[in-house]
Amino acid sequence: MVFIGVRAAPMVALTAFSVGVTLAMQAAHSLESLGAEMYIPDLVMLTLLREMGPVLIAVIVIGRSGSAVAAELGTMKVSEEIEALEVMAINPVQYLVVPRFLAMMVMLPALTIFGNYIGILGGWAVCRFALDFNTAGYILRALESADTWDLYSGMIKSVVFAWIVITIACNAGLNVEGGAEGVGQATTASVVQALLAMLVMNAVLTGIFFFAA
């Protein structure tokens, strides 16, 4: 839990801040030509809450924690530790997978909320220092643009992503065969599969939430 959540926070913060800044700058560039700079906060806010927040934080967590879980369980598998647990009548799924699963289900959404805040802060930094917005204006505009559903949809995504990431990582780890090489392959496979599954699922969820409805 500490590993998946707390220690990932600085990385999440930096990423989210950069994204917020980038979004605001891009928005400024395009919207200025239309004379619609006042919509910059809307764009930053909605993009972060609905898409970039959940997706980017999931990318970080896949690279950092998903791979670590796959490698750890894979190493345990090849060093007979999993078998030893089974022989001691300890169910490896209960003992090893359940705590990691729970940690991921709690921490990924928590990191996403945290990342959203930081990203919005990044957007604010651009607006305040480069575009002469005042702070109150930015906050008001941002809050006005988003409703709670925008936040919830992002959170639902993030919970689904957490489930995808940890399931793939644990599955890859527990099915390792063939020594150190197998562990490496499983780790890589878990990252690639989790990324693809997560991005496809994101498209599906966005379709359901904002297109079909």
Place this chain on the structure above:
Amino acid sequence: MNSNGETIIEVNNLVRRFGDRAVLDDISFNVHRGETLVIMGGSGCGKSTLLRHMIGSMKPTSGSVKLFGEEITGMKEREIERVRLRFGMLFQSGALLASLTVGENVALPLLQHTNKSPDEIEQIVKQKLEIVGLTGFEDLKPDEISGGMKKRVGLSRALALDPELLFSDEPTSGLDPIMTAVVDQLTLKLTQGSHMTAVVVSHDMTSAFRIATRMIMLGHGSIVAEGTPDEIRNSPNPEVQQFIHGQADGPIPLNVSQEEHKDQQHVRPRPFLGGRFRFHHKHT
């Protein structure tokens, strides 16, 4: 439960195939309470595979394995856990959980399967570590101790729940002569004193003859010889003599000729890649 002749393990017509090759070919034997059965044989003769079938982590192609009178080959994971509580297993590498300390490793089965208080568990852990000569090592991590020590910790973990039956995979390989003697004496004490039953896979002949009440020698997937240590020692079978005296020359083929090698590869048409890799690995 108390009679000395009670059959603890019953293996009948056990066959296990990997592809076309029978790694275990029609193996049958019994182990009675209080016995120490040593299974010996060259590398790759199927000793470890046989052991894995006895602990229920591999399922046979055909045949039956009964532990404590219960057939385990068809059991579901839930049922087999109940049987597993009654035996301990020492893995070749120790198989300690790397994320836990030595003490936590030994405490693990106690924490998971008993309602003992932390104080009681600490006492038991201390005592179990003491009998393998590792007093005071509780707080070290497995990667801070040597291979032989890991194995001894593995042994004390296997004994944590005071099992009726102990499986050991190469308990003495990698131990110095003194520790080998200590582990052997411990096995003897437990089997003679507490009527524990032991099944030991070993190719350390000194240790095998010291602890065994009965021995089985495996070769090419079947039982080459079976008997008491004396019977084995005086066996007329040249394969047995070669093995127990560790001679390079004898009837056991060491090198496969090129022709035979080709033949073997010929009978290995495998439908899928993964299987072929594993097979190669096992065989060479």
